[in-house]
Amino acid sequence: MTITIKTDFTNEEEIKKSRFICHLKRISNEEEARDFIAQVKKENRTANHNCMAYTVGLRQEIQRTSDDGEPSGTAGVPMLEILKKKEITNVCAVVTRYFGGIKLGAGGLIRAYAGAVNHAVEAVGLVQFVEQTELILKLEYGLFDQLQRFIDTQKLTISETEFLADVTVSVFVDEAKIETFLSELTEAFSGKITAQKGQEQTVEIDYIEN
Known part of the structure; x- marks a missing residue:
């Protein structure tokens, strides 16, 4: 069984004055994921971070993450863990962060990035093939x-x-x-x-x- 998101989707939330914008896109290969990441970065070039995670393949055979300047392990991996836990594949998640001046700490960042993806996925809904x-x-x-x-x-x-x-x-x-x-x-x-x-x-x- 293959599970993915219903459609492309964007969701925004604010955590301690920082804006976290989660962009979700259905993809079929890594090239589409890279193009989407580049597009989000271009549209949010003034953002502090554009962190990403994506999975491709019937069994999530391909998995990639990036913290894009956030402390190692506090963004991309927590985002990927949400996709893995929900068994979602062929989807790319990019979370754009506009820093609001209040530091969240490692634990706060992990919760923020994972939460941004989780909330976006819950809002858009899932389909199976x-x-x-x-x-x-x-x-x-x-x-x-x-x-x-x-x-x-x-x-x-x-x-x-x-x-x-x-x-x-x-x-x-x-x-x-x-x-x-x-x-x-x-x-x-x-x-x-x-x-x-x-x-x-x-x-x-x-x-x-x-």
């Missing part, structure tokens, strides 16, 4: 209404219907749920509906943290 396979169902006309009700109870949607000598219905089912769906379909219709696999697709759905 699910692999689905098309199931092509063939049935007699007399079973069509019953099949529609069955598919509704499965919380699925018919993607295509064709009426010829028989009825052909296409529905996309999560890979992990195909076996159960086919078993329940066979039981509900006493094997009167045939099914074969068609194309595959990846869909984006809301992710709810446990």
